[in-house]
């Protein structure tokens with residue numbers, strides 16, 4: 001059976017790439033391409049919706065899909081713990097629906113987040129640098145925020161708190177944002193797509209875990225895997241790793 005897919009944000013950088021990838025993939029087809037100004041009810045024939053829109057609108061989109069029994073594959077950033085709780089509440093009233101929220105669909109990014117989580121308890125210092133194209137709307141990136149949460153939880157479980165830092169004078173915020181006790185720095189630079197470095201440091205050594213998406217096609221195998229999988233995975237999943245045999 002062919003999976004019928006609706007794409008929200010279909011005219012955007014990611015949405016357009018998703019339309020091409022889904023149509024090229026075996027066993028699925030795009031049945032609705034929706035962008036600003038289109039009626040969201042065009043989704044109604046779809047089994048799965050893929051959302052790459054904007055953090056300000058994604059919650060309304062997911063709510064609509066869940067209430068209409070449509071599974072969701074969500075790449076849009078901006079998912080705080082509070083937002084995830086809200087999605088879980090909606091799903092309690094629609095237990096047959098699956099929602100995957102993935103901060104990053106690139107296989108290497110998923111692996112690098114897992115590696116960072118593994119390394120976290122071994123180092124006293126850690127900082128994240130995320131680097132993106134200058135048209136990105138949000139900072140820090142969803143990937144960096146998720147990585148910080150994973151590292152922060154692993155450090156807390158190991159009894160580690162804030163990394164040592166003698167800074168007492170930082171009037172311009174040069175030490176970055178603090179996300180779950182992890183410093184995160186955001187770079188926006190023409191010529192970049194999506195990149196991240198996680199820097200760990202301890203006595204006499206550093207470890208750098210770096211991932212680079214140099215083309216948006218890097219996200220497409222993950223999106224296609226998610227569309228194929230979500231129809232059989234009711235409930236909320238956070239992270240593409242939940243669908244990979246890591």
Ligand SMILES: NC(=O)C1=CN([C@@H]2O[C@H](COP(=O)(O)OP(=O)(O)OC[C@H]3O[C@@H](n4cnc5c(N)ncnc54)[C@H](O)[C@@H]3O)[C@@H](O)[C@H]2O)C=CC1
Nearest residue numbers: 009011012013014035036052053057075076077103104105
């Ligand atoms: N999880 C992942 O692997 C990735 C996530 N992203 C995230 O995806 C989101 C979109 O990124 P881009 O494609 O680069 O942005 P973009 O700005 O190129 O595309 C967003 C599209 O959504 C449309 N849109 C806005 N509101 C809408 C609404 N209510 N209904 C339908 N369409 C609407 C816009 O008109 C635009 O065409 C961002 O949050 C970004 O961080 C981007 C790349 C990979």
Ligand SMILES: O=C(O)C1=N[C@H](C(=O)O)C[C@H](O)C1
Nearest residue numbers: 077103104136141142143194
């Ligand atoms: O806006 C982007 O481009 C990206 N957004 C996601 C994020 O915020 O982490 C994923 C990837 O970094 C590309």
